[in-house]
Amino acid sequence: MTNNRLPNLIIPGVMKGSTTSLAATLGKHPDVFVIPMKEPMFFAQRPESREKLNEMLSPDASSYDSVTAHKTNDYLEKEVFQTAFAPGEDTRWRVDASTMYMPSPDAVRLAREMVPDAKFIAVLRNPYNRAYSAYRYQQSRLREPAPTFADAIREEREGKRDGWVYGWRHLSTSLYAEQIERLFEVVPEEDRLVVLMEEIVGAGGLEPIYDFLGLDAHRIDLEFENETVLPRGRLKTLGAKLLNDARIGRAIRSVLPQSAIAPLRKVIGKLRGQVYKGGEKPGKIPAEDRALIAPEIEADIDRLEKILGRDLSVWRA
Template sequence: MTPLFLLGAPKCATTSLYEHLARHPQLSAPSVKEPGYFSRSGIRPDVRARTPHVQSFDAYLALFDQRNDKIRAWCDGSTSYLRSPEALQAIRAKFPDARAIAVVRDPVDLVSSYYTFLRHERWENAPTLEEAWNAQEARREGVGIPDAARRPDSLVYADVAMLGSQVETAKRVFGASLLVFTVDDLRSDLQRVSRVIQEHAGLDPLDLGALPQSNPARQANSERLNALVKDPPEWLAKAASGLKARLGVTSLGIRRKVERANSTPVRRELAVETRDRLRAFFSADVALLSSILHRDLRAEWGWTDTA
């Protein structure tokens, strides 16, 4: 059985791709898309303590259906892996035959989308992206981390979106077992990308349909309700964990339904000054990624009007 890792990056249509691939009858893709087992050291200790599938390797493997003879591969879609060299090395050590996928996008758009996502998740409390960006170095040292942030390293946006260096490391670890696509590839040539990934994982090539529109950036209608859902009191979190354990499920499905009912999709445009600042910051890394992929990503991402 082939392990398939959808390494990241976050806000790069990985949820949509995961749900698309999950339609394949030969792939085990559990409801827990991002177990985060190999990057568990970055999870807040109290959250880690009440998350069964990061407690042991056996508990992690139990997420995947390995008893069905029809299953040829299983998929872990944890987007925290791509930015963690330690996670990549650990995956390769445990699963020498693993296949890996990375999806990338314009890092400036990634940062903007990820900031909006983390605001909705209540992991981020800076009122503007500019303030969040300026707080990165302090947060890298553990200063100013919001209480609800389950994975504090997510708040260091520069590290999350440094895709060139991440892909360079991943290619060094996985070699030809790593495939890299852009979000635009998924949008413009999904059937080819899907077929290549299926063959990469040892699956019979099937038409899996359109790409689902999953996990768009959202804004809460009621912040009080959002706070209760995203960062529940300890007694409620423990009760929910206990109920899931008794029922033998990884999700009750309640949280997602409440989130959907209490939020609306949102798209925020970056200020020109902020976009220029971030493009300047990521310019060398985009050049590195372009050289690795043998593509002119500056042109593909509309950076040709900047120095």
């Protein structure tokens, strides 16, 4: 019997891979429900998982949960997870779009086991651009300790980022082949769809996704959300530092009642919008940084082409 208080559409994502944008766009459809938090990370925190997201560390050695705008620990219990989807129990598709499910060694398998009738949509962004964008995003949140992209990659290759959250493992998270192999191992072809971000941008790009879900096209172009923007100017940089300070966030959460947390997040979200308004977008990865990670990326693209049975030269250009 189908449990209508569990998600039946999983978008296993990677950070800065357009997971948020796809969920936001699909969420405009009347037959699709996306929970307000969007990414509960439930299946990446299960006790059965070999790597638990809520036990991983951020660069300052605090837990990942302590640096998020939302509390992933709120969704450790299945009952709480189900309650979040209760408002959409009569909706055809209920979406869990979590950015840590793809790199997690067990999240997709655990999701499939708990919701065997779920569909899965994986969006793959150009791995070079994704790695660089993730680095710049962490810079924009003032949470990236490496002064340059090259320094971050060197630290990762030296194992200094082992045990960190995937969002700071910029290179390894961009190696998709093993991640897609895990998806293919547990999800049959009829229940999965893999698309390239470059293919779904622009008019008509989402039609294959609507077809896969059996939905009438509702919005034909991708609605971009959560784009990386670097604050411009000393005052806005200071504002960004205060709004993203993990210590301040922990202190506030420790004294406020739970009922006040959600309204506060909305206020902080609006303040962030003002701080980053008119800021600098990082653009494409510089040639020297692209060359730096090319050995691993090119080998992974070769492997991924065989898995998907398709040409990925669009990423090599």
